Amino acid sequence: MRSVTIFGATGSVGEAALALIAHDPARWQVDTLTANTNAKRLAELAGQCGARHVVICDESKRDELVQALAGTGVEVSAGRAALVEAASRPVEVTLAAIVGAAGLLPTLRAAERGGIIAIANKEALVCAGPLILAAAARSGARLLPVDSEHNAIFQVFDFERPERVARIILTASGGPFRQMSTEDMRSVTPEQAVAHPVWSMGAKISVDSATLMNKGLEMIEAERLFPIAEPQIDIVVHPQSIVHSFVEYVDGSLLAQLGTPDMKTPIAYAMAYPDRIETPAEKLDMIAAAKLTFEAADERRFPALRLARAALRAGGSSPVVLNASNEVAVERFLDRRIGFLDIPALCEETLAAVGNCPAGHLDEVVDCDARARSVAARIADEWEKRA
Numbered sequence: 001m002r003s004v005t006i007f008g009a010t011g012s013v014g015e016a017a018l019a020l021i022a023h024d025p026a027r028w029q030v031d032t033l034t035a036n037t038n039a040k041r042l043a044e045l046a047g048q049c050g051a052r053h054v055v056i057c058d059e060s061k062r063d064e065l066v067q068a069l070a071g072t073g074v075e076v077s078a079g080r081a082a083l084v085e086a087a088s089r090p091v092e093v094t095l096a097a098i099v100g101a102a103g104l105l106p107t108l109r110a111a112e113r114g115g116i117i118a119i120a121n122k123e124a125l126v127c128a129g130p131l132i133l134a135a136a137a138r139s140g141a142r143l144l145p146v147d148s149e150h151n152a153i154f155q156v157f158d159f160e161r162p163e164r165v166a167r168i169i170l171t172a173s174g175g176p177f178r179q180m181s182t183e184d185m186r187s188v189t190p191e192q193a194v195a196h197p198v199w200s201m202g203a204k205i206s207v208d209s210a211t212l213m214n215k216g217l218e219m220i221e222a223e224r225l226f227p228i229a230e231p232q233i234d235i236v237v238h239p240q241s242i243v244h245s246f247v248e249y250v251d252g253s254l255l256a257q258l259g260t261p262d263m264k265t266p267i268a269y270a271m272a273y274p275d276r277i278e279t280p281a282e283k284l285d286m287i288a289a290a291k292l293t294f295e296a297a298d299e300r301r302f303p304a305l306r307l308a309r310a311a312l313r314a315g316g317s318s319p320v321v322l323n324a325s326n327e328v329a330v331e332r333f334l335d336r337r338i339g340f341l342d343i344p345a346l347c348e349e350t351l352a353a354v355g356n357c358p359a360g361h362l363d364e365v366v367d368c369d370a371r372a373r374s375v376a377a378r379i380a381d382e383w384e385k386r387a
């Protein structure tokens with residue numbers, strides 16, 4: 001039996017992990033589940049999986065959660081400090097599945113503590129990858145990527161002889177607007193943007209997939225996770241999302257991991273590592289899939305790719321600023337306060353306005369993230385006043 005804590009249990013990745021646990025409950029002992037505001041669902045999930053402890057970040061939801069779990073013996077905590085404290089509890093597997101930079105502190109605390117850190121929270125790696133890796137190296141924690149592309153690369157990457165790897169190629173579905181002109185993208189709605197053609201995911205990552213910022217963040221995530229440099233990271237659009245990424249070796253061999261687009265497979269890989277466990281994910285029927293297609297990514301229609309590559313090249317605080325401004329922009333787009341094309345535009349203006357700030361230490365990353373959010377909000381407020 002493995003003990004497991006899930007940060008972001010009420011989200012798309014968190015629920016997929018809990019479905020895996022329900023599929024083979026004898027294998028897992030759930031320690032802590034966390035949510036931001038969704039107390040009702042958190043209580044239901046805790047009841048279903050027999051969690052010992054729950055954390056709700058929004059303190060105003062504490063009473064609702066306490067009432068929902070009355071008589072069950074489940075320990076209830078609330079607030080941001082409790083979220084980070086929960087990462088200090090000893091468990092064998094921590095699933096980091098909070099969305100956004102909000103997941104950074106608990107993920108870092110878990111990496112400081114040890115065990116398997118199954119990491120879906122790519123924004124934490126984008127903002128503070130070197131800090132998380134250093135913490136894991138000190139504690140002996142095993143950092144395992146859950147993001148489908150990075151999980152695929154992890155499965156076929158020669159870590160013993162990385163000099164044999166020529167490049168990695170991240171596959172991108174292309175999102176819902178893959179074939180749309182820039183002009184038509186101007187007026188797309190949040191509903192259209194979150195309707196991902198292949199994957200079923202939370203709203204923020206779905207919008208990121210639509211702008212291709214998701215792939216941009218994934219380039220940075222890959223540079224953090226694997227011993228490769230920016231020029232060795234390429235992207236290819238693969239609308240079927242069956243090949244989850246490639247590793248190209250110096251002899252020209254391309255190794256890939258394939259499967260149906262279901263997050264339960266990479267989550268199971270990371271949570272059960274180094275075992276492989278049976279999952280309820282649909283198995284790939286190659287005859288039915290029949291055709292796998294590949295095309296070039298268009299940086300002109302999807303400028304987020306260009307911005308992310310530039311941020312990766314620039315290093316320092318640029319990835320932090322890119323991520324923070326994107327989080328502000330996506331939230332405002334979902335609230336219908338800015339348009340779809342304004343998302344990369346706001347990131348670009350924020351990057352130019354913030355410039356370089358120190359981002360080597362945790363407090364510097366936190367300050368830089370806050371500064372970028374406030375600059376992005378100010379720019380977007382000015383746009384709104386002018387409109």
Ligand SMILES: NC(=O)C1=CN([C@@H]2O[C@H](COP(=O)(O)OP(=O)(O)OC[C@H]3O[C@@H](n4cnc5c(N)ncnc54)[C@H](OP(=O)(O)O)[C@@H]3O)[C@@H](O)[C@H]2O)C=CC1
Nearest residue numbers: 008010011012013035036037038098099102120121201202
């Ligand atoms: N969904 C997917 O298939 C994939 C996701 N990822 C990555 O995994 C992460 C999670 O994505 P996804 O599951 O789609 O996200 P969701 O939006 O579906 O879920 C987010 C989870 O995080 C919690 N949360 C949100 N904001 C905060 C906050 N400020 N503080 C603490 N907790 C918070 C939510 O709680 P509440 O419900 O209360 O709001 C929820 O449990 C992201 O980083 C994403 O990029 C990577 C690959 C695939």
Ligand SMILES: CC(=O)[C@@H](O)[C@H](O)COP(=O)(O)O
Nearest residue numbers: 147148172173174175209214
């Ligand atoms: C499932 C997963 O890993 C997502 O990050 C996925 O990659 C999103 O699809 P896109 O390729 O459209 O960004």
Ligand SMILES: [Mn+2]
Nearest residue numbers: 147148149218
């Ligand atoms: Mn991905």
